[in-house]
Amino acid sequence: MLAAMSASSLPSRSPGDACARSSGDACPGALRLHRADDGALARIRIPGGVLTPHQAEALGRAAERFGDGELHLTSRGNVQLRGLAPDCGVELAGMLSGAGLLPSEPHERVRNVVASPLSGLDGLGAVDVRPWLTELDRILCGNDRATALSGRFLFALDDGRGDVDALGADLTLIGRAGGSALLRIGERDAVLRVPAPDGPRAAIVAAEAFLDAARETGAWRVKDLPHDATAALPADVVRRLGQAGITGAPESRPRPSEARPPVPGRVPGSRSEAALSVGVPLGRLDRAQWRLLAGAGGLRLTPWRGAVVTGIAPHRADGLLSELAGAGLITGPGSPWAGVGACIGQPGCAKSLADVRAEAGAAVGPAGRLPVYWSGCERRCGHPHGEWIDVVATPGGHRISHVRGDRNTEAATVLDNDPVVLAATVAAARGART
Template identity: 55%
Template sequence: MLAAVSTPPFTSSHQATAVSRDRGDACPGALRLHAADDGALARVRVPGGVLRVDQARTLGLAARELGDGELHLTSRGNVQLRGLETGCGGELAARLEAAGLLPSWRHERMRNIVASPLSGLDGRGRADVRPWLRALDELVCASESAARLSGRFLFALDDGRGDVAGLGADVSLQAAAQGGAWLRVGASGIGAVVSREDAPRAALLAAEIFLELSAGRVWRVAELPIAADELMEQVVRRLRTRKITLPSAPPATGRPAPGVVIGPGGTTSLSVLAPLGRLTDAQWTEVTATASGELRLTPWRGVVLPAAPADRLPGLGAAGLITTPDSPWLGVGACIGRPGCARSGSDVRTDAATALGTGGGLPAYWSGCERRCGRPSGDHVELVATPTDDSGNGYRISVVRDGRVRPIATTDTSSGLAATLAAARTHDQ
């Protein structure tokens, strides 16, 4: 059992510069809509990316009748509805609540949980994280203090394969080889060993201790004025458990490749990706028609369809989804760009499609401005829109490796952009 032992906040000699949050968290949700240039935007949290088919159809219908008809997948496995009509917030909330997508209005923006999307399907993980997912979501929704978490705070539940453990979560659980689970906060080099039964409660306790130490002044563990190791020390004391030394957070590996996923006994599931994370009404309809019981959205803007027959994959490909590892769209991402965002310096999605090559190499992410919304956390090539000397649109191209940004070139949107990007993606490969 977990023990609740009171430990007062402490001072630290940690020299990191604290982030000062002098305004409230304006992260959009399903109830707090964001005014964008293409209409209102709603972000619907989908813990672990798991949707029942009826819930998926509710989202598709809401996008069609209230918005622009498309569903936009996020890097946390959530869904955004864009182009929403003015004044539709009440109707949208009623639809989502009726479908079970708003179990707690106070906590709807705090339900940020990514989970290994192939857990329990392919026999490769150390544990099925679905029980953790259900328990943690229920605990978060029942916690008074958790309602004070920012809409950016992130939990990760990794079944041991290392796919979501490296996504920069604030609190992570990873199934251990000999049973139990490793608990980590931020990029801490130490962790705690907890039983698998106690793991969800331990993750929530770590978040609650973060809230005590942050006093509402920061939104993420990395923004605390103390090292993550010191926060983890407090968590270990409260849990009355032992601490262990953990390797650095692994890169996000083992992500689902597009195609057929073979499970124990020859069972099949399907994995597809949405080009630039955007699904049209027709594509979403094909996905929900193929799904059997549930579907799982991934942090890589894809969808896993458990227990779906292999012969349905061609239909998903014909709808325009990525179904093979050799697709030129694989690894290509972009923010919304123009005309949806006033900050954007270019229509990045059109530029990405125009410069599409043969694929391969590092992922490439197109950003309309220096904010680089939605950019991946691992190694990648980034293209940031920037004005050129003749007042046209251009891009600054850089390679990001191990968190370090190395400029490669600055170019306009001429025909040479595709070649420059291809060279950057394969540089030093």
């Protein structure tokens, strides 16, 4: 049975609703494991999603030795290991540290950095953000105050193409031609122009300003600050930048409304070495898939639960792409899995009301115009940004909403959970044009 609902009648939280600290930061990490229904969970922060073959191999060994053997990609280009024994923490940390994945234990949960995954590969960005990424992580791990940031606070490094600028990070550096960069604070259209070489240092100055602004309110993220504190933050950052010897000038730049992932397939523009972009169905990689990726070249995990493989000899690219397709990965834009995402759902999460990954798989059909994300409860863990179809399991059925800019704008509910009706309703919503 299908029942229509207006946006104003939705009883749920909006996906973009802010929250403040009511208790300690419980975000899992590599050293602080989270207890889930399928065992302990570790979240390994990987700034920019960049992994060497050695690091990727170490993560695969860790998943096989301590967990369920699978690697789960997150919406921040990080990796989660699931099904861990609760007493494996010391051995796991040693393995990760030996691979260079824990450069600073006090900072391991605050190394949340996404970066344009095709930067320096296809020639489309204004700058190559890789030097920024290296410098930001170095400064972040050397800053004692940064350990007070929550595990949810997010930095983004956009090479100018607008992909990760659309992800709603707390602090976003945006590349510009001519030696300057823009620093976006929160999701505001007002940004600060800074010298490009000073960009990473400016981002840390802004993070310290946020920490002072959040001291009284307990805000986790910039969007959680009260309106007056948010409005005052840019001027405070300009003042602090001046004290640090960095020029910061206000400017205006609208945030892109849509974060576009790399198109699956061979990355255009590469010359001496080839690069491939692949998607990962539901962000879950089994042993064989991860081994194939880890052995193919360098990896850049993306915030869209995919990967870019770099450093491939051009004559190997087409054959490797075929291998990846044969392993079940998304290697072309026409895949029915393109744009389909889901939280972990049952049986891994006690809060979930449904096995949404199985439901998402059962509902897969022709590729839709809009991405779709299936959530087992109202928390919508890992949901995308921009415009998407939101499918949420509720006690009374599945609610299907069309989200624009993190707001539910229209909705319907499949009350009896009939899989055929559910799949048809989701397909219709994904293909709708406005």
